[in-house]
Amino acid sequence: MKGEDHMMTIAPNQTTVGFIGLGVMGHSMAGHIRKAGYPLHVYTRTASKAERLVADGAVWHDTPAKLAQACDVIITMVGYPKDVEELYLEPDGLVAHAREGAYLIDMTTSSPLLARRIYEAASSKGLHAMDAPVSGGDVGAREARLSIMIGGEEGDVKAVQPLLSTMGSNIVHQGQAGAGQHTKMCNQIAIASNMIGVCEAMAYAESARLDPETVLKSIESGAAGSWSLSNLAPRMIAGNLEPGFYIKHFIKDMGIALESAKAMNLVTPGLSLAESLYSQLAEKGLEDKGTQALIRYYTGE
Template identity: 40%
Template sequence: MKNIAFIGAGIMGVPMAKNLIEAAYSLTMHSRTQSKAQPVIDAGGTWAQTPAQAAKDADVLITCVTDTPDVEKVLLGPAGVIETAREGLICIDMSTISPAATRKMGETLAAKGVTLIDAPISGGEIGAIEAKLSIMAGGPEDAFNKVKPIFQAMGRTITYCGPLGSGQTTKLVNQVMVIHTIMSISEGLAFAEAAGLDLETTLAATSGGAAGSHSLKVLGPKIIADDLKPSFMVDLQLKDLKLVMEYARQIKQTLPGTALAQQLMTALQAQGRGRDGTQALIDVIRQLGPNTK
């Protein structure tokens, strides 16, 4: 399994693909915009004009794109993977999309002898660059074991979560927890700011205690520096929260805190800030209080 096709050249996809090349895999790259894939091509990757061309000689094909319709188009649409996929191909979708749609796509691909694994990721841009992603995989366990070395070239925590769709469902759980962490960081630092505390001192004190977390370590300094560069964009966070709330309705599980976070993120998006990093949530919290920084 040395020939990999990789589709998607976003914030996460580019460093993930480069790490695979560094691990001595032969990699063919496709994205909607060729210029975004140029760093991968410069690192030794080969360009493919379409997903079908990328899949033609691949043993494994990885998708890391934005949303459910994007994955469906890449895998099953015109000039898509299904047009040239050989029997035995393993497709790994590392996007965050609908678990139900994942299962349907898996059935369609299986009819052509292609196996789908859903393996969404967490860890942000830094995790992708440093090959320290958390990877949550669903699908046939024997296929998961075959591609595990590929996962190990991109991530540190690799977990088999169960049948197809289980990886996506686990990622939605992750996103519920993440958005609450971002909310707590935003509220805590807005509170500290309004109370007149020095934010750098506050961050140093809280990072070393029970409030300490990876998110606080990464996002806290960005908030203090007014750095809105995204490790994860507001638009993408809202896409994930929509998936969470849709699934929560299906299984009749109430998520009141997540619903509130979704509303506050929506307010941020309505201000034209969908491409800001999720740390920009603090500005919505500030707007609800006396601090108008």
């Protein structure tokens, strides 16, 4: 199915948007959609997470199927590929219950192969499906500055661009279904090794009896600069391990990337090392902390 077929106008006050998954990032993303003037319908497994949005005017549904029947566009931001598969492909899921011509946008970091399956199932029902994972963490979600990587039909991507612009500032169509997820794997692979470098730099500064904050002033604007260095190293220094992005979800992402790399006969030693280190932290009970908690591997706390 080509994106140009049965295209609707995606605009505030004209398009009803459903949002499923109101976690650390999803809540902020859904809030931006509501503030932009789109009628917002929400569902999340933990109903209390929706209370603030409902108080601000969002409509609550107690099942994804009921939400699907009420919406022109449905966005999902959940935890794991198994959650995505159940949400979209089960008999009581979105593909089975969405309105004909509806747009389905999965913003979860998930499997590229699953994204293809969802696209094909949706297309057979007259639905427009896209995979659109994001990068930018809790800060990017709060400030509507997410990087959004999209796989799907070009016409579909153009149609939902105004809606995606309420959540992100860097929106790039990467190719056909699954291409968004593959691009997110590139993003996570780059972060994985970079986080090791950031933690080792901060640990080295401490061992050399330097002031880490002063070191950061020198190195974050030079060749060593990165988003992780500027945004997560200060949290490490302050001892703030609360999640902008959960370790357990990063381990999930690295697992998807390792599996995909293996299928392409690509060796990724940096990714393998990072996955091993984070898995050790999870075994010590830190799976619900933020990715900056990798510093604990070096400090031994």
